[in-house]
Amino acid sequence: MDLNTLWFILIGMLFTGFFLLEGFDYGVGILLPFLGKEDEDRRVILNSIGPFWDGNEVWMIAAGGAMFAAFPHWYATMFSGFYLALVLMLLALILRGVAFEFRSKDQHPGWRNFWDAMIFFGSLVPALLWGIALANLIQGVPIDARKNFVGGFFTLLTPYTLLFGVYMLVLVMLHGAIFLCLKTESTMADQARAAARRLWLPAVALLIAALAASYQVTDAYKASIIPLIGSIALLGSGWNIKDKRDGWAFCMTAITIVTTVATVFLALFPRVMVSTLNPAWSLTIYNASSTSYTLTIMTIVALIFVPIILLYQGWTYWVFRKRVTRQAM
Amino acid sequence: MDPLLLSRLQFAITTVYHFFFVPLTLGLSILVAVMETLYVRSGNEDYKRMTQFWGKLFLINFAMGVVTGIVQEFQFGMNWSEYSRFVGDVFGAPLAIEALLAFFLESTFLGVWFFGWDKLPKTLHAATIWLVAIGSNLSAFFILVANSFMQQPVGYVLRNGRAEMADFFALLTNPHVWVQFPHVFFSGLTTAGFFVLGISAYHLLKKTGGDLIRRSFLIALIWVLISSPLSGLTGHAQGVYKLQVQPMKMAAAEALWETESPASFSLLSIADENAQRNIVDIRLPGMLSWLYFFKAEGTVPGIKNLQAECVKEYGPGSYVPAVTLTYWAFRLMAGIAFVMVGMALFGLFLFVTKRLERFRWFLYLLIPTIFLPHITNSGGWLVTELGRQPWIVYGFMKTEQGVSPTLTGSTVLISLVLFTLVYGGLMLVDLYLLTKFAKSDPRAEASAAY
Numbered sequence: 001m002d003l004n005t006l007w008f009i010l011i012g013m014l015f016t017g018f019f020l021l022e023g024f025d026y027g028v029g030i031l032l033p034f035l036g037k038e039d040e041d042r043r044v045i046l047n048s049i050g051p052f053w054d055g056n057e058v059w060m061i062a063a064g065g066a067m068f069a070a071f072p073h074w075y076a077t078m079f080s081g082f083y084l085a086l087v088l089m090l091l092a093l094i095l096r097g098v099a100f101e102f103r104s105k106d107q108h109p110g111w112r113n114f115w116d117a118m119i120f121f122g123s124l125v126p127a128l129l130w131g132i133a134l135a136n137l138i139q140g141v142p143i144d145a146r147k148n149f150v151g152g153f154f155t156l157l158t159p160y161t162l163l164f165g166v167y168m169l170v171l172v173m174l175h176g177a178i179f180l181c182l183k184t185e186s187t188m189a190d191q192a193r194a195a196a197r198r199l200w201l202p203a204v205a206l207l208i209a210a211l212a213a214s215y216q217v218t219d220a221y222k223a224s225i226i227p228l229i230g231s232i233a234l235l236g237s238g239w240n241i242k243d244k245r246d247g248w249a250f251c252m253t254a255i256t257i258v259t260t261v262a263t264v265f266l267a268l269f270p271r272v273m274v275s276t277l278n279p280a281w282s283l284t285i286y287n288a289s290s291t292s293y294t295l296t297i298m299t300i301v302a303l304i305f306v307p308i309i310l311l312y313q314g315w316t317y318w319v320f321r322k323r324v325t326r327q328a329m
Numbered sequence: 330m331d332p333l334l335l336s337r338l339q340f341a342i343t344t345v346y347h348f349f350f351v352p353l354t355l356g357l358s359i360l361v362a363v364m365e366t367l368y369v370r371s372g373n374e375d376y377k378r379m380t381q382f383w384g385k386l387f388l389i390n391f392a393m394g395v396v397t398g399i400v401q402e403f404q405f406g407m408n409w410s411e412y413s414r415f416v417g418d419v420f421g422a423p424l425a426i427e428a429l430l431a432f433f434l435e436s437t438f439l440g441v442w443f444f445g446w447d448k449l450p451k452t453l454h455a456a457t458i459w460l461v462a463i464g465s466n467l468s469a470f471f472i473l474v475a476n477s478f479m480q481q482p483v484g485y486v487l488r489n490g491r492a493e494m495a496d497f498f499a500l501l502t503n504p505h506v507w508v509q510f511p512h513v514f515f516s517g518l519t520t521a522g523f524f525v526l527g528i529s530a531y532h533l534l535k536k537t538g539g540d541l542i543r544r545s546f547l548i549a550l551i552w553v554l555i556s557s558p559l560s561g562l563t564g565h566a567q568g569v570y571k572l573q574v575q576p577m578k579m580a581a582a583e584a585l586w587e588t589e590s591p592a593s594f595s596l597l598s599i600a601d602e603n604a605q606r607n608i609v610d611i612r613l614p615g616m617l618s619w620l621y622f623f624k625a626e627g628t629v630p631g632i633k634n635l636q637a638e639c640v641k642e643y644g645p646g647s648y649v650p651a652v653t654l655t656y657w658a659f660r661l662m663a664g665i666a667f668v669m670v671g672m673a674l675f676g677l678f679l680f681v682t683k684r685l686e687r688f689r690w691f692l693y694l695l696i697p698t699i700f701l702p703h704i705t706n707s708g709g710w711l712v713t714e715l716g717r718q719p720w721i722v723y724g725f726m727k728t729e730q731g732v733s734p735t736l737t738g739s740t741v742l743i744s745l746v747l748f749t750l751v752y753g754g755l756m757l758v759d760l761y762l763l764t765k766f767a768k769s770d771p772r773a774e775a776s777a778a779y
Contacts, residue, residue: 043778043779046779047444047778047779050440050443050444050778050779051440051441051443051444051445052440053440054395054436054437054439054440055433055436055437055440057399057436058428058432058433058436058437061399061402061428061432062425062428062429062432062433064402064403064406064428065402065421065424065425065426065427065428065429066425066428068402068405068406068413068417068420068421068424068425069417069421069422069424069425069426070421070425072413072414072417072418072421073414073417075405075406075413075417075421076406076410076411076413076414076417076733077410078406079403079405079406079407079410079413080406080407080408080410080733080735080736081735083407083733083735083736083740083744084740084743084744086403086407087407087743087744087747087748090399090400090403091747091748091751093396093399094396094397094399094400094751094755095751097392097395097396097399098392098393098396098755098758100392100779101388101389101391101392102389102392102758102762103779104776104778104779105389105762105765105766106762106765146734147414148410148734148735149735150735290417290418290421290422290493290494291418291493291494293493293494293495293497294418294419294421294422294493294494294497297422297494297497298422298425298426301425301426301429301430302429305429305430305433306429309429309433309437312434312437312438313433313437316437316440316441319441319445319448319449320444320445320448329776329778
């Protein structure tokens with residue numbers, strides 16, 4: 001395997017880590033107004049993801065940085081091409097990030113409601129937009145011979161990409177609801193489980209629709225049986241939610257998220273962005289990449305530090321393994 | 330509207346704004362870590378309260394720094410795609426390494442630190458804030474490695490129509506980053522020192538906070554006594570070095586149009602940039618040579634000569650940066666730096682002679698002084714970035730060549746307006762919260778939950 005392929009896999013892993021981890025805290029953020037009617041409940045919900053969300057977000061930053069370092073043309077084409085979508089996402093992430101820090105700093109209900117709304121929209125918008133972005137990578141976008149995106153904001157919004165975006169949105173909501181079951185107790189956990197049960201069927205329906213559409217408009221067939229594994233896992237999560245095996249249910253939605261991102265990356269390979277204008281103008285892991293020297297340096301850094309990151313982030317989940325309750329806050 | 334001009338404006342606004350928060354994070358992370366270490370070593374609960382009081386303010390500021398930092402990473406690709414394509418092989422690596430080495434570290438352990446007061450043994454808990462401090466400053470280092478490549482490109486070859494990395498260690502050992510990083514580091518410490526000093530002065534005046542505040546004041550006073558002169562000295566070292574590698578930047582900072590030997594230092598110059606001369610020009614003869622060469626002789630090249638040299642080397646075009654802006658940014662930075670060192674020394678004098686309580690006006694003065702380091706920090710970056718123009722990478726790529734060709738003026742105008750509005754609103758909220766918590770009782774119990 002060459003370094004270009006290795007970095008394609010590594011960036012796929014960083015995106016997988018992002019959807020897997022930030023996925024549940026986006027989900028929790030979106031469920032906040034629905035499950036937290038009283039302020040105390042909202043605090044329980046927010047504190048369940050409190051120690052984790054910032055570290056989770058770095059997976060996205062690292063994925064962006066890795067794209068820049070390993071495939072500068074991918075980074076340049078995608079970020080300049082998806083300009084307004086990214087502006088929206090950045091604004092959402094900015095308001096969400098400060099909202100966590102700011103909401104508890106004032107007792108006024110209007111203040112808290114405002115920042116709760118920012119957490120809601122700040123979780124919903126990026127979850128939806130990243131789903132749409134992934135779908136655009138495999139569906140293809142107008143890229144010209146000079147590697148420039150020549151569409152506009154609305155080029156990105158097709159029935160397929162919107163369907164995929166909504167699928168990702170509902171999937172992370174389900175993932176987040178199950179996370180809340182794991183991290184809270186009594187009434188809150190029951191409510192979260194009820195939400196998970198309600199979300200499960202739409203998630204399954206959307207998965208089937210998104211998968212069927214992916215086979216129609218993309219090269220999803222290249223992922224062979226991976227989507228099947230994800231589908232079975234999602235079905236399994238419903239059964240586990242019903243029987244209150246939250247840990248298993250969480251593992252199942254985690255598998256579905258991993259297989260979804262894996263499907264996208266396998267459908268792409270060896271391309272990183274598909275051109276709808278001319279297949280020869282697609283960006284690939286070769287024509288978009290850095291030199292083998294830079295990839296070698298980056299490989300050494302990644303091989304040393306990614307395992308360390310996994311260790312210490314894993315450790316934080318162990319430190320904060322206790323369920324969050326009103327009394328414990 | 331010109332997408333290039335708007336993109337430059339957006340980059341300037343978002344970067345200066347981002348750097349309101351970053352230096353305070355860099356310095357305060359270390360200062361809070363020192364406080365918690367004092368707590369662990371002494372077992373004195375006062376130090377725990379102290380750590381938590383300043384920690385609260387640290388967290389509010391940290392959040393602003395983090396969220397505005399994401400914009401920074403994204404906008405190279407968004408607005409400067411040609412730049413990203415041309416230098417991505419070199420420039421992308423330090424940014425990616427920053428995320429992997431530093432950003433994961435600070436973000437992960439900040440969560441552990443805030444939520445972990447009752448969950449970790451004392452020593453381990455103190456270690457987490459040290460990891461945050463190391464992560465933040467390491468992050469600054471790698472960003473400056475990237476910026477130094479733009480200032481003084483090293484370790485690359487021009488090949489295959491782009492800049493390709495030839496020597497990664499040359500990037501890390503770029504002399505530019507080793508004059509730049511210490512300056513940013515000590516400026517961060519200074520920013521944090523005056524922040525703690527100013528808020529402590531408020532509480533001393535109100536007679537709230539007791540021993541905790543007196544100790545904070547003393548720690549911060551010692552802190553700025555060390556950091557503010559070092560910030561000035563490292564800044565000066567950077568100036569001396571810049572004269573060698575970017576003489577145009579230093580000539581603009583002095584509004585020096587003609588080559589002089591010995592060279593004069595400007596006290597007040599008002600430049601007419603079109604006529605390439607100063608309308609008002611009050612200068613100290615020979616002083617600039619003293620500053621740069623430590624003696625009464627030595628040539629400092631003027632803007633006009635440097636322009637002629639650049640035309641010879643790079644072809645026709647203007648190589649003169651915005652002189653008035655660069656000049657005033659530099660004056661503001663250097664002037665205020667002297668004021669800050671003076672404040673630190675005077676504070677020491679009052680403390681040693683036990684006159685602090687009587688010189689209430691000095692304590693009052695320390696409160697607005699909180700903002701002075703922010704002005705010098707912004708001034709420093711304006712000199713660095715404006716003084717490099719028209720280059721985006723000094724000597725081989727111009728800023729106008731770096732902009733994304735796909736952007737229209739209206740698109741960038743939308744993002745510029747949105748960022749400015751949201752940033753403006755958040756600044757008000759940030760100031761409201763910082764003021765509220767700065768004024769709150771320092772001895773109050775702190776919560777370890779949202």
